[in-house]
Amino acid sequence: MNREAIIQGMKERVFAANLALPEAGLVKLTWGNASEINRELGVIVIKPSGVPYKTMKAADMVVTDLAGNLLAEGLNSSSDLPTHVVLYQHFEKVNAVIHTHSKHAVMWAQAGRDIPAYGTTHADTFYGAVPCTRQLTVAEVERAYEMETGKVIVETFNDRQLDPLAIPAVIVRGHGPFTWGETLAKAVDNSIVLDEVAEMAYMNEIIQPHCETIPQYLLDKHYFRKHGPGAYYGQK
Numbered sequence: 378m379n380r381e382a383i384i385q386g387m388k389e390r391v392f393a394a395n396l397a398l399p400e401a402g403l404v405k406l407t408w409g410n411a412s413e414i415n416r417e418l419g420v421i422v423i424k425p426s427g428v429p430y431k432t433m434k435a436a437d438m439v440v441t442d443l444a445g446n447l448l449a450e451g452l453n454s455s456s457d458l459p460t461h462v463v464l465y466q467h468f469e470k471v472n473a474v475i476h477t478h479s480k481h482a483v484m485w486a487q488a489g490r491d492i493p494a495y496g497t498t499h500a501d502t503f504y505g506a507v508p509c510t511r512q513l514t515v516a517e518v519e520r521a522y523e524m525e526t527g528k529v530i531v532e533t534f535n536d537r538q539l540d541p542l543a544i545p546a547v548i549v550r551g552h553g554p555f556t557w558g559e560t561l562a563k564a565v566d567n568s569i570v571l572d573e574v575a576e577m578a579y580m581n582e583i584i585q586p587h588c589e590t591i592p593q594y595l596l597d598k599h600y601f602r603k604h605g606p607g608a609y610y611g612q613k
């Protein structure tokens with residue numbers, strides 16, 4: 378396939394993923410963005426900034442190089458592009474990134490708390506608590522806010538020695554969730570699951586304020602039957 382055809386396919390997938398987010402109830406107005414990277418080709422395709430979903434077309438998707446520089450005349454990229462770029466630079470197996478302000482994940486971000494792994498719904502997708510970053514500093518926000526948002530996510534995963542593919546989501550303190558995956562379809566699913574488990578965890582703590590997290594052996598069972606070399610869930 379030639380370069381143009383590959384980029385066209387990326388634009389169609391990124392467009393469809395961006396539409397899937399409001400459809401799943403994760404995005405209101407234009408509060409979200411999805412992107413995909415092709416490292417061999419050296420391109421990132423991302424949603425344009427502030428274009429209403431009703432009038433958005435696949436052709437409006439913005440194409441940049443791996444540093445986030447525009448490669449063609451067109452619309453401005455999502456203002457969160459620098460966050461996506463930093464995540465692609467540091468999470469080498471990640472090929473798609475999504476940001477939303479989905480309500481329940483944002484609630485945990487605003488509370489400044491990790492989302493605990495309370496059950497197997499969580500464990501099927503996230504191998505442990507979904508981390509909440511530290512607050513950005515004044516200097517970071519004033520210097521290069523979107524890039525620093527990416528850096529604080531990477532810092533959180535490095536400091537806690539987390540594998541971004543085993544926990545394909547984060548919540549940025551006071552802001553909201555970023556999710557990712559090896560494919561855009563997986564990243565969309567991860568965004569949906571994240572908001573579901575965020576809501577369940579919130580309700581759990583109302584029902585049982587001292588709710589225990591899922592035991593390690595059950596977390597292992599559910600995560601590893603779906604992921605990794607020993608996975609057996611689903612169809613071959």
Ligand SMILES: [Zn+2]
Nearest residue numbers: 476477552553
């Ligand atoms: Zn945001």
